[in-house]
Amino acid sequence: MKDECLICGAPLIYLETGEKMTCAICGEKETGRSRCENGHYVCNECHMAGLDSIAALCLASSSTDPVEIMQSMMALPFCHMHGPEHHVMVGSALLAAFRNAGGKIDLPKALAEMMKRGRQVPGGACGYWGACGAGLSSGMFVSIISSSSPLSVEPFSLCHQMTARSLAAIGEIGGPCCCKRDSYLSLLSAIDFVAEHFDIQMQKPEIVCRHASQNNQCIGKRCPFSRAEKQPSSPEGRRRRIAVLTPAEAEKAAH
Ligand SMILES: [Zn+2]
Ligand SMILES: [Zn+2]
Secondary structure, eight states: OOOOOTTTOOOEEEEEEEEEEEBTTTOOEEEEEEEETTOOBOOHHHHTTTTTHHHHHHHHOOOSOHHHHHHHHHTSTTOOSSSTTHHHHHHHHHHHHHHHTTOOOOHHHHHHHHHHHHTTSOTTHHHHHSSOHHHHHHHHHHHHHTTOOTTOSHHHHHHHHHHHHHHHHHHHHOSSOOHHHHHHHHHHHHHHHHHHHHOOOOOOOOOOOSOGGGOTTOOGGGSTTOTGGGOTTOHHHHHHHHHTSOHHHHHHHTO
16 A cells, blocks of 8 residues: 555645645645645644654663664554654654663653654655755754754764765665655664764664555665665665665675
């Protein structure tokens, strides 16, 4: 089943400029940039309803693998194939895994902060702002664990570098956007970044996407997490896979 319009399942249309639209769920009017072919618009708030359940999931988790935590969130009913909920999920999964791997943070407080910040990034920020919300979420995570502010020095640098690294990985692959792929790329970038700068090693798994059949815009073999990519016979797949490894791992994989 393809996950598109939350009301009728029809494909979505992305508009070049924002238009005042009425949410088909709550009736709220706001400026949006996407609606389905049948004219349904779902506001950001309604798209993220149920998001509160991720804090409970994160607090209960003992996993040091942010991808595993992210995938448990993806399995919950609030999470759609694509949507701004991913902008909160990436940072939250990282906060939980970071704490579980030995990071010293006040997790409930950090998760509340992540929720507040991540919710402010609307759907479509990737294509319209030039900054995918999943990538921004990894920067918010580093900002929170390093207590960054606009006036801080080192934390300011770190959170910018984190966002830049995630966005570089996302940009290199190209569109159309996929909230699953872009979330995975951000998580993998953050695992390496945290090991380098915070001396905390979160678990870094091999990722194989299970959502391709729900994604109308799946880029198939171009995706580093596609099942097809995992066939050892594909040199393109090997090259792609190496691209998401750290330089040291890529060096090892090349031999
Ligand atoms: Zn619809
Ligand atoms: Zn609404």
